[in-house]
Amino acid sequence: TGDDDVVIKILYCGICHSDLHSIKNDWKNAKYPMIPGHEIAGEVTEAGKNVTKFKAGDRVGVGCMVNSCQSCESCDKGFENHCPGMIFTYNSVDRDGTLTYGGYSSMVVVHERFVVRFPDAMPLDKGAPLLCAGITVYSPMKYHGLNVPGMHLGVLGLGGLGHVAVKFGKAFGMKVTVISSSPGKKQEALERLGADAFVVSKDADEMKVCRRVRSSNKT
Numbered sequence: 667t668g669d670d671d672v673v674i675k676i677l678y679c680g681i682c683h684s685d686l687h688s689i690k691n692d693w694k695n696a697k698y699p700m701i702p703g704h705e706i707a708g709e710v711t712e713a714g715k716n717v718t719k720f721k722a723g724d725r726v727g728v729g730c731m732v733n734s735c736q737s738c739e740s741c742d743k744g745f746e747n748h749c750p751g752m753i754f755t756y757n758s759v760d761r762d763g764t765l766t767y768g769g770y771s772s773m774v775v776v777h778e779r780f781v782v783r784f785p786d787a788m789p790l791d792k793g794a795p796l797l798c799a800g801i802t803v804y805s806p807m808k809y810h811g812l813n814v815p816g817m818h819l820g821v822l823g824l825g826g827l828g829h830v831a832v833k834f835g836k837a838f839g840m841k842v843t844v845i846s847s848s849p850g851k852k853q854e855a856l857e858r859l860g861a862d863a864f865v866v867s868k869d870a871d872e873m874k875v876c877r878r879v880r881s882s883n884k885t
């Protein structure tokens with residue numbers, strides 16, 4: 667364990683669609699042997715001597731990156747995802763030249779900067795997908811101010827990311843409309859996820875409603 671590292675016993679790991687692309691080498695950058703998984707949830711078993719944020723027994727998570735240069739302008743601003751020295755959780759070459767291995771494993775060692783704490787009320791199994799699918803939606807919503815109570819939010823497509831956009835939107839107090847090409851998703855959108863409205867994108871009359879809502883947001 668390095669001085670800044672946290673050792674994590676992995677208890678759950680979400681399955682991201684990127685994992686499927688990676689194992690099939692769809693992006694032509696696969697490095698084998700590969701261990702996918704970047705929605706990691708588990709428990710700290712050991713912490714290096716410089717680690718201040720975590721101790722053994724803490725419930726933690728790791729997302730899709732495990733290191734960056736930690737000294738460039740992007741890193742200073744908290745945009746480690748734009749760092750030229752960013753290292754992905756798996757299928758990436760680490761500082762020492764070895765490959766990084768992901769969360770479909772029993773343990774992982776990660777620099778404390780790239781470890782997040784799970785709130786007590788958040789179950790590890792249910793929270794794991796927030797570490798990639800969740801943050802992919804939450805971060806831009808916060809950054810672009812799409813978190814204002816009463817504002818109308820249109821969610822285009824109700825898949826892995828779309829369904830969390832609905833949940834975040836409702837948690838922010840927004841009025842959420844799901845726009846989908848699949849009429850069969852109406853029940854899930856309205857009843858299970860709590861969306862306020864559902865529009866079938868192939869239906870021109872229904873889409874007219876969206877145009878009116880869009881102009882009402884411009885206040």
Ligand SMILES: [Zn+2]
Pocket residue numbers: 682683684685704730798799
């Ligand atoms: Zn992912």
Ligand SMILES: [Zn+2]
Pocket residue numbers: 734735736737738739740741746749750751
């Ligand atoms: Zn950097």
